[in-house]
Amino acid sequence: MSPLLDVSDDVRAEIGDDEAERLLTGENAPDSYDCTSCRTPGNTRQERTSTVLFVGEETAVLAFAHASCIPSQVVSVSEEQLRGAVRSITGDGPAPAPEPDAVAGAQRPGVPRAGVPQPGAEGLEPAPGQAVLGVTCGQILIDAELHPAIVVEPTSPVLRPGSQGPGDDFLPLLIEAGFMPVTDVAGAPARLPGWSVLLAMGKLHAVLQSAPGDAQPTAWWQAHQPLPVTEGWRASASKHQTVFVYAAPAGSIGQQPREDLLREALEKAAASGLLVAAAMPLAGT
Template sequence: MSRLLDVSPEVRAEIGDDEAVRLVSGETGPQMYACASCRGGGDTAVEETSALLYLAQETAVLAFAHARCIPSQVIPVSDAAVEPLIAAQQGDPSNVPTPTVVPGGPVPISITGSMMVCDGITYAALVVEPGAAVARPGTQGARDEFLSLLSERGFSAIPTPDMTLPPLLSGWSVVLDGGFLTSVLFPGASGRTEAWWQAQIPAEVPEAWLSAARGNGVVLLYAAPVGTIGIHTGNDELGAALREAGRRGLLVAGSVPLTGA
C-alpha cells in the first residue's frame, strides 16, 4: 500500500532514489510509528507523514513524524547521539528523540513531554537531553558545560524529582496556542525574550499533559547531560531515569510558567 510519506530532496539524496521509492510504496519501514516530534501515534497509510534522517559521521537513522509537526529533513547529530537512536530502533523502530538547539551552542537535543508526580501532585513536564557535550559559547573546549550553563540561568540541582519541586524560573515561559505547544522562551541578552526551543509547527500534546499544565500554571523542565536519560516510551521508565540522574547529581530543573491557552 502506498504511503502518505514525504521524502524531501535532502533525505532522498542521502538514502538514494531506490530506497525512497521503497519507503513511499510501503516495502520498507513501519506503517505505524510514534511521531519523532510530538511522540503521538501515527499511521503512514492515513495521515501525511515526514521522513526524517538523523545523520552522524559514521551512520544514519531514519525516523517518521507527523507532517503537521515537522517537515521531512536531514538532521545532523553527533555519533554519540546516534547510538541511543539505533538502540531505540532495535526495540521500537518508531521511537526517536526530537532535535533542537540549546543555549550554549548548536547542539541537537531530545525534548520529551511527560507527566511527573512531585510531592503528590501531577505536573506536566518536559525532559531535555543534548545529543553531545555542550561547550560554553565562544570556546573551543570539549568540556561539557550544559549543567553549568543552565544553573546560571536559574536551574537547580534536583536529587529527588519525586519530592523536590523545582524553583520558578524568572522570565521563562512555556507557550501554548490553542492547546498546542509552540515554544519555550527565556530571558536573552539585554532583557529580550528569546526562544530556547521553537516548534516548527505547533506540537499536539496529550489531553492529560495539557490539563496538568493548565491546572498548575507551570511546566516542570528537567535537563541532564548527553547519555544520561536515554529514550523511554513510558512515564514510569522516564521517571526512573530521572530519579537515577538525580541520584548521580546529573539532573537540573526549573518550574516554567505557562502562557497562552
C-alpha cells in the same frame, strides 16, 4: 445581550480601541467557538471568554478560549506556525503534520529550529556534530498530584563559546542561567523568573527566556513543528499553569516510551548529579 468577552490591555493595544469595542459589543464576536486551549466548544453568550491574539512576523489571528483555561493575551509565534493556526481555525486545508516521532504519552525528541538555542547571555555552542536539544513531554507525580513536565537532553555534548573541549558545559551554563541541581525528583523545582513554556493551539511550541530591557521574550528552545501533547498533559498544565522543566547532559535520560520509565531515568540522573530543573509558568494556550 453583549458577549462575555475579556480583552486584555495587550490585546487592545494590538487590535486598537475601535476593534476592541466591536468585539465587546458583539459586532465582531462569534456566539460559539472551539477553545484554543482545551479544544472543546465554548459560547461567548453563556460563559466568560478570553480573546487570544496570535501574532506572527506579518499577520495576526484572533482566537477565543474559555476564561477558565487561559487569560486574554498576545502570543507571539512564527509566521509558519500562524499559517498552520489559520488553517486549523478556518478549516481551510489541513494543519501541518506533527513530527513523526511525536507520539501520545511521553513524546520522543523533537528537533529544534537550528542548532542549540541560547540560554542566558553567555549562550551555548554545539560541539562538533551539531548537537540539538531533544524534548520529551510527560507527567510527573509530586506530592500525590500529577504535574506537567518537559525533559531537555542534547544529542551530544555542549560547549561554551570559544571552548575547544573536550567536556560538556550544558549543566554549568544552565545553572548559571538560574536552573537548580536536583537531588530528589520527589520535590518540586524552584521557579525561574523570566522563563516560560509556550503552548499554543494545544501544542508545545517553545521554551521562552526573558530578553534584556522590555524586549519580547526569545526562544531558548523552539520546536521545528509544534509538538502535540496528551489530553492529560494539557489538562494538568491548564490546572497548575506551571510546567516543570528538567535538563540533563547527553546520554543521561534517553528516549523513554513510558512515563514510569522516564521517572526512573530522571531519578538515576539526579542520583548521579546530572539533573537540573526549574518551574516555569505556562505562556499562551
